[in-house]
Amino acid sequence: MSNLSAVGDRDSWRCWLCDEPVDPHASVNSDRGPSVDGGGAKPKKAATVTERLAHRACNTRKGAVRPVVPWSPQLFVVDPAPIVATVERLRRKGGREVVARCPSRTDADEGAAWLLDRLSRFAPDLAVTTQVESAGGQFLLVLRSV
Known part of the structure; x- marks a missing residue:
């Protein structure tokens, strides 16, 4: 697993799932605290895992399944593709x-x-x-x- 600070710096301290800022100083036990997500279901080769920054709550909610990345509610779009x-x-x-x-x-x-x-x-x-x-x-x- 990568260093949390390195992943956070690379991802500009934004959650890859909800696209909201992640506080680098928040407790990792806090729902809005930082965590490293391994990208979902385990690939066949461990080297292909892309670790991404996520809020602990977003990462927990996603679990080991394919994530859902929502469209912005401020947009007026019909039938948006996943x-x-x-x-x-x-x-x-x-x-x-x-x-x-x-x-x-x-x-x-x-x-x-x-x-x-x-x-x-x-x-x-x-x-x-x-x-x-x-x-x-x-x-x-x-x-x-x-």
């Missing part, structure tokens, strides 16, 4: 995916900016761009691997 599954597919296959529908161009642009920012911390090794496409009175938010 972020974790989308990232996994883009890593495996590349290409593009429609990740949400939005009622206006402004909503889609806000969603695109938020998603790029969130993925820069959640999946920093995945190079992606966003695109907004007009489609029959709505706007599609598209994520494309680079």
Whole structure:
């Protein structure tokens, strides 16, 4: 297991699950305290485990199952795709995916900016761009691997 301070510094002291700040001085026994998450179900090769910073409560709630990374409640998106599954597919296959529908161009642009920012911390090794496409009175938010 890595040093908590090293993982926290690398992840800018933000929880990879909820994207909220983690207090480096909080007790590791506190719900909002720092913990190191090994990334979920055990991979076949221990060397492929990516340790990430998480609040103790977020890490405990996730357990050893695939995490759910929520979309921001401030966004107006319809049928948002699960972020974790989308990232996994883009890593495996590349290409593009429609990740949400939005009622206006402004909503889609806000969603695109938020998603790029969130993925820069959640999946920093995945190079992606966003695109907004007009489609029959709505706007599609598209994520494309680079």
